[in-house]
Amino acid sequence: MSIVTRFAPSPTGALHLGHAWSAVQAHSRAREAGGRFLLRIEDIDGTRSRPEHVEGILADLRWLGLDWDGEVVFQSQRLALYADALARLEAMGLVYRCICTRADIAAAASAPHGVGGVVYPGTCRGRSIDPARPHCWRLDMGRAIERAGPLDWTDEIAGTVAADPAMHGDVVLARKDAPSSYHLAVTVDDAAQGVSHVIRGRDLFEATHVHRLLQALLGLPTPVYRHHALLAGPDGERLAKRHGAPSLADLRAGGMDGKTLAMDLKAGRLPLGFGAMNA
DSSP: OOOOEOOOEEEEEEHHHHHHHHHHHHHHHHHHTTOEEEEEEOOTTTTTTHHHHHHHHHHHHHHHOOOOOSSEEEEOEEEEEEEEHHHHHHHHHHHEOOOOOHHHHHOOOTTEEEEEEEOOOOTTOOOOTTTTTTOOOEEEEHHHHHHHHHHHEEEEETTEEOOOOOGGGGGEEEOOOSSSOOOHHHHHHHHHTTTEEEEEEEGGGGHHHHHHHHHHTTTTOOOOOEEEOOOOOOTOBOGGGGGOOOHHHHHHHHHHHHHHHHHHTTTTTOOOOOSOOOO
């Protein structure tokens, strides 16, 4: 089997070392196997995505010495694929309209807590919602699990994992302000692009339970996954935009050599003073 990996950042800010760590792993895995490495820009969040961040992503990857195969794919140009997948799920009776706000959900006494915080209590499930009202689309998790049956996936670090999407409740598949959620778009895109190996951070491990369910419902192939360890800064906090992680653009402007950085990351090393692996 020819290995196909991908790097799929969102252009909502500058890339940092954590992004580089993930991109280098995906790139190395493909190149060492004689496979293909794809670049996908996940830009369906129209309120936060910026063209200048897209240019920054391309510049950062070139600085690291990472090349990609084929044209860069933009999710904003693939909305028809997501609409078709949602329509298929609707035809199965597995999705419903929801008009609840975050405040509504947080205030619901019946709302349980899951891995990502408050789990939607199903307030709009079974309700008749005027299509003209602003609404999102939610997956009826109970019906979906019943239809799909027991599922698992292979993670190169965790081994065989039994899918447990119920922990997420009735997840959103299309938002009020966006034509698709991350869950639906990434599942559809990985299948459409023939991605065989999904290499991404451990912070997305739990989301894979939902992605495996959607693959089964839509008749899509299941890639092999590798949810790698995250990077932590000197303060022990995960490297992330919200924690003020240094951007690759800042490192580039400071004179750091990108190809050397990529080689260090591939070897499991971080520049002195930049934190630790395996966080």
